[in-house]
Every structure is written in structure tokens, then in C-alpha cells.
Amino acid sequence: MPDWQELVRRHLSGLALDPAEKDEIRAELAAHLEDAYESMLTDGINNSEAAKRTLCLADDWQDLQRKISSARSGKDAMTNRVTQLWLPGLATFVLSGGILALVQILRLKAWVLTKNGDLPIAVLDVWWLILLPLVGALGAYLSWRAGGSQRAILLSSVFPVLPFLASILVVLPVSLVFDKFIAHNIGPMSLVFALFGWVFVPAATLLAGGLTTQLFLSRRSSVDGVASR
């Protein structure tokens, strides 16, 4: 007979509730699955088919976990968005900015991609990029711990590059319209390099950390098959 207790425990490991409440919920859901499974066996369905159909009762564990956390804590959607996206995003943004400032203060190794005269437009700070996966991983973990959806987890990971992306997207049309009126006019290629150095490469490294963390956490809380006693 499948070990429903263990299955629920592993899937709902990230419930954002106190341990006693978590145990109570897991026991209740495991009992539900057990009853459903046994009822199917009584109806003449074979073991493996009954286990498969019982698992269908909880097709999206992540969604279930999020909804239960929200219902039990009595928090509304707005509060959830703050804890699942904005706070992890802010944490990654501050940390990423802090590391970048430190790297620049210490004048650690950097690759200048493009310059406008003597002014570097796009720079790859190597040490910043090396540390960014850890920042992305932290964002993903904080969002996951608050019961965030897959989208919230990924957005929390790449949050530090979003302000850069927004600024470049604002600068681009402005420079196209007012190009001749700006003293230090910025060429289109500089903007492409800026996008590359400030958005794409950092986003890729942040995502590397975020995705790895998400993969690890979902592996930990998911079961390939049903654990057997």
C-alpha cells in the first residue's frame, strides 16, 4: 500500500505554517488520499490504477501548498504577492547592488564591452557575475519558502536586472527621438551592449542560480513514484 503520509509530507514540505499546524494538515490530507485509495480498491479497481487515480486528486502540489498556506494564514492575495515576489525581489536587488558596489570599490576585474569616448557604457564585472547565481538562488528560495508560484520564484531570481531593463527601455526611445539634442548622444550599438552587459548576462547568471534552486526544491518536495511501505 502506498505510504500516503510520506507522499504528502514530501510534497508539502514548503508549507509556510508552524510545525504543529503543518503536521495536522499533512495528516488530514494523507487520510483523504488513503480513504480515496481504499474506496477504489473496494470498488474493484486494481492497486496501481487506484494509486494513479488517487494521485490525480492532487495534480498540482505547488498550487495546493500555496492555497493552503494562504487559507490557513488568512492572508489575502496582496499580502501573498508582497511575501512571494516583492520582498524576495527587493532582497536580491539590494544584495546584487551591494555586491556590485563592493566589486567596483575594490576595483576587481572587469571587462569593458563598449565605451563612449572614455565613458564605459557596458561593463562586465566578472566577480559580480560569479556571485550573482547565489543571489538568484536566494531570491528563488525566499519566494519558494513563502509559497510562491513558479513565475514568482523566477521573477524573484531575476529581479535585480529588471530596473536596468526598464531604464534601457526608457533610454532607447528617448535617444532615438532626441539623439541630436543630447550632448553625450548614445549610439544604438552602445544600447545593445548595455542590454547585453546589464541585462542579458546578469539575468542568465541569476537564472542559473534560481533555476538550480527551484529544481532542487521541487525535487525535494516531489516524488517520482509513490513511495511504498
Add this chain to the structure above:
Amino acid sequence: MIGSGIKRGSAELAVLSVLQDGPLHGYELARRIERQTNGALRFTLAALYPMLYRLEQQRWIRGSWETGPSGRRRRCYRLTPAGTKKLSPLRREWAELFRALRRLTKAAHA
């Protein structure tokens, strides 16, 4: 088949109505609703338990662990006086909605 939006709205009424007949645990509750609606209302865990916990927070139902005849412990839900009081206006609202929809479809066919 009833659409998901209507199902969500009517799920609370279904749970409160069924609990009016007596306390039930989660699985029994889901099974009874499914049977009584000929399968039109079918609950997954993600649909049932968050709703039960929300109804509990609103103090319309109360859950407590009980040991059944088989010796198994199950969390049974019962309607509270506040839930009983809520049931009548909820039924009225849904009856009004269905009357309005019936009038609408009759007018459309006329």
C-alpha cells in the same frame, strides 16, 4: 457540465448544505457532494481543503479530530451556529441567481 467559475462560487453552498445533515470528514464530504450532484461538483484536494480552512477561519464550520469505528483518526467538520445562519441567505442568493438566469434564457428563446 458546469463551468469552473460557477463551481467555485457554489462550492461553499454545497459544503455548508451537506454539513447541515451532520458532521463529515473531508473525503466523505467530497464524495457525498459528488454523488448528490451526479458528478457535476467534483473536488480535488486543492479545491476542497483551502475552502474548508477558509470556512473554518470565518467560523462557519469547525473541524475536530475524531476516532471512527475503525480506530482511524479523521478530522471531522461540523456546521457552527454562524454557518447555519449564513446558509439561508446564501441559498436565497443562489436561488435568485438561477431564477434570473432562467428568465434570461426564456427571454432569449422567446
